[in-house]
Amino acid sequence: MIVAVLGTGTMGAPMARQLSGRAFGEVRVWNRSPEKAAPLAQEGFVVTDDVAGAVTGAGAVMIMLTDGEAVLAVLEEALPAMDEGAILVQTSTVGLDASERIALAAHEAGVTLIDAPVLGTRQPAEAGELVVLASGPDEAIDRCGGIFEAIGKKTYRLGEAGTGTRVKLVVNAWLVSLTESLAETLALAGSLGVEPETFLQMIGRGPLDVPYAHVKGGLMARRDYEPPSFALDLALKDGRLVLDAAARADLALPVVAAVVAQMARASEAGLGGQDMAATYELSWPVR
Numbered sequence: 326m327i328v329a330v331l332g333t334g335t336m337g338a339p340m341a342r343q344l345s346g347r348a349f350g351e352v353r354v355w356n357r358s359p360e361k362a363a364p365l366a367q368e369g370f371v372v373t374d375d376v377a378g379a380v381t382g383a384g385a386v387m388i389m390l391t392d393g394e395a396v397l398a399v400l401e402e403a404l405p406a407m408d409e410g411a412i413l414v415q416t417s418t419v420g421l422d423a424s425e426r427i428a429l430a431a432h433e434a435g436v437t438l439i440d441a442p443v444l445g446t447r448q449p450a451e452a453g454e455l456v457v458l459a460s461g462p463d464e465a466i467d468r469c470g471g472i473f474e475a476i477g478k479k480t481y482r483l484g485e486a487g488t489g490t491r492v493k494l495v496v497n498a499w500l501v502s503l504t505e506s507l508a509e510t511l512a513l514a515g516s517l518g519v520e521p522e523t524f525l526q527m528i529g530r531g532p533l534d535v536p537y538a539h540v541k542g543g544l545m546a547r548r549d550y551e552p553p554s555f556a557l558d559l560a561l562k563d564g565r566l567v568l569d570a571a572a573r574a575d576l577a578l579p580v581v582a583a584v585v586a587q588m589a590r591a592s593e594a595g596l597g598g599q600d601m602a603a604t605y606e607l608s609w610p611v612r
């Protein structure tokens with residue numbers, strides 16, 4: 326089958342690369358800013374100038390864009406051009422409202438939707454080791470099995486389309502809280518004259534350990550935020566999506582709300598394009 330990938334950003338480009346050399350007829354890519362897709366042309370991918378050129382004739386269209394508004398805008402062009410029976414694999418993190426609007430748009434266009442956000446960041450994407458939170462019809466997930474095997478180390482089947490997005494929001498509530506908590510912990514360590522490595526050593530391999538603390542803690546300790554694995558503005562977007570979802574359930578999440586406020590401050594300070602570990606810069610030196 327021909328596979329089209331819409332969006333070749335931090336995640337989309339390595340996900341497309343994982344598809345090459347597999348048993349697909351052709352892998353086509355499209356990106357709004359052509360310069361980001363250009364390196365893929367040199368690697369043998371078919372790079373198209375427009376969305377319709379990428380999706381026409383494709384059996385599956387994988388989309389990986391910033392947010393729900395971007396996905397919905399691109400789908401306006403993609404859905405009418407998709408073949409009958411083609412499957413839309415939506416992997417971006419879009420939140421509840423957009424996920425419902427995407428499902429409706431796909432339904433109205435007669436396109437089968439797999440809502441499949443992913444866990445993992447740039448490095449797992451480059452290694453084909455994402456975790457895919459697939460939700461949608463089993464038969465469609467079966468047909469896209471080769472795609473999921475290529476991009477991920479594990480694919481969960483979570484139920485009807487939209488469930489993947491709900492699971493992703495739950496995981497990202499944990500992720501953004503953990504990151505901000507880590508930033509504050511390391512800032513406290515610094516203010517007490519305790520080296521970051523000492524803290525990481527103390528939690529190491531014990532019940533308080535989290536592998537993520539070593540990855541992001543290392544970036545914070547080195548103040549090394551570029552290129553971003555997961556941009557701070559995307560983490561902020563996800564925090565807001567978590568709060569929106571909680572609000573729909575009349576649920577208050579004061580910790581996530583504080584995280585969002587802090588990440589918004591970091592974004593306003595110009596750190597939005599850097600890795601989300603840069604939120605540490607707001608805590609240290611103490612301001």
Ligand SMILES: NC(=O)c1ccc[n+]([C@@H]2O[C@H](COP(=O)([O-])OP(=O)(O)OC[C@H]3O[C@@H](n4cnc5c(N)ncnc54)[C@H](OP(=O)(O)O)[C@@H]3O)[C@@H](O)[C@H]2O)c1
Binds near residue numbers: 337392416417444445
């Ligand atoms: N990075 C991670 O660790 C990670 C992990 C899991 C999930 N995610 C999620 O995956 C998605 C993509 O993340 P990323 O890190 O790959 O982001 P990214 O590097 O910023 O890439 C964003 C992509 O979206 C495109 N885009 C944005 N607005 C658009 C619009 N209006 N129309 C068309 N294209 C548009 C960009 O095109 P241009 O090149 O033209 O700007 C680019 O291709 C996000 O939803 C993110 O939350 C990210």
